[in-house]
Amino acid sequence: MNVGRLFQMTKKDIRLVTREGFFLFMIIMPIFMSLALNAALGSVGTSAPTVGVFGESELIPLLEQEPSIHLVTADSEQGLRNNVLEGEYDAGIAFESGSPPRVLVSGKSLLNDRLTVGATLVKVYREQMGAENVVSFDTKVVGGEEYPLRIRMVPFLLIISAMVGGLILSSSLVEERELKTLNAVLVTPITPLEVVMAKTLFGLFLGLVLGTIILVLNGSLTGGLYLVLLFLILGTLFAVGLGLIGGVMMKNITDLITRMKIVGVFLWFPALVLLFPSIPQWLGKFFPTYYFVHPILAITQDGATLSDIWWEGVILLAIDVVVLLFASRVLRERMTGKTFRV
């Protein structure tokens, strides 16, 4: 294995990818979607109600520390009122020196949000006054809807980012076969294994970088970082394995894209299950990508450790081994005469 040749092959592939609109779109799309979802959804679907505040009070720093509410500062009292009326805030508190604070509650807010806001305010007031709590409130969200909508979209984006790595790899292989550039490459000192390795590493690198960007943009790169990276690598390896199989077996780019659409539905199903908690969650466990995205969500959102999710890691590793073994078999078969059948 010659590292210099692998590097030259990858450098050439990066050049080719950046000069094709379709490839660029595939890379930019998940990042753009992340930014768009952040902007559009914000706290929609979060379990914590949004409370707007205006004015100055010693209560504000205490409210900021409360995990059960999402505190936002309004520009003006009128702005606060408007946002509450429009349902942008579930509640609003206007602080005015010399007067008791005015609490505004949106008619559009949910009952559980109103209760949460009320209970939090009582708790904070008591803390500030140094009064002993008669009742202590500990907000605990139960049921499947534990993740905000924005976070529930992360599995979709993670699967996209991993698949982009796989798709770029397979497109690159298919394109080289279709244009017969592979024939020219393979009569130079580079070996077929080096060609495949260079493309695989490029796909893996791309998938990992995109996955990391998605997690960072969604504020999800928290918890056990090494564990997140481990699942990210295992998930991207699965996509890269599929990419290799597609790259060797598909006749041309059109064929590849058509098949990818079908495979895409299968791969995205677990993300769909996680997006809609009303769907029985166990259904997702029948699909390989579940073992990629669910552990990442569990680590980043629930602080799961290896002891909680090790079995999901084992299943994902087993899936990777099967896919990569199949990919290597396909590669061997198609490399009749130590070359690609083109």
Add this chain to the structure above:
Amino acid sequence: MIIEAETLTYSYDEHLAVDHISFSVDKGEILGFLGPNGAGKTTTTKMLTGQLIPQEGWAKILGIDISSDPKKVHERIGVCFEEKNLYPRLTVRENLKFFADLFGINPDLDELLKRVDLTKWADDRAETLSKGLQQRVMFARSLINDPDILFLDEPTSGLDPISADAIRQIIVTEKRKGKTIFLTTHNMMEADKLSDRVAFINEGKIVALDTPENLKLKLGKRALKVRMRTQTGFEEETLPLDDPKTPERTKDLLKTKEVATIHTQEATLEEVFIQLTGRKLEQ
């Protein structure tokens, strides 16, 4: 011998593409490999360059068995393919640089571009070039590692006459430098002009292998074509050169007719090929 092939055989499923062919090429020799489409030329080239492993027989390039150590051979050969296979989104220079990098060398690309008259298009993407210019880039690519052997598959196909001549000139220059050239073509004029020897391949078999001169002498038709002016136009008479009566008849014609032109009508390689196979090269 620089190239040795012994009973090379390859079939695609049921179709026997190359059928037990044997030949050898000396250092500094140009071997023209002629045959119509589908005769087995490209399959033979693929076996000689390690792109296909022969199902029977063997080939040694520079004394190395191509099937057992193809990469050692690839370092010292250059291949120009018949089908256009450049990276379309890379510029001409980037295409050449990438291949130079794969060989781990740093050749003078400007000089190479100048040799094939591509300097003007050096920074243009390959996808924007005409078919002829792309062919020239592919030819330049095959020279990038200053190879000992050049495998050229239809190197002048699709080129205008001036460009084709320029390529032929480079082929001759490479030969003078001691390079061995395996030239696959169905252009018999080109093969005749460039090759030291030609091999005719038909239906996977080599049907003749000799110098162009010998082939034409052995199998060709030597004749003299006399064109004469008449009251209504022109008339032609073909006189076989090997016929003892020809000198007398020529004298006769010169005396009695208004002779416009006299040409020797040598047999062409095309005619020799037709005689041997009953097929045309362009088929």
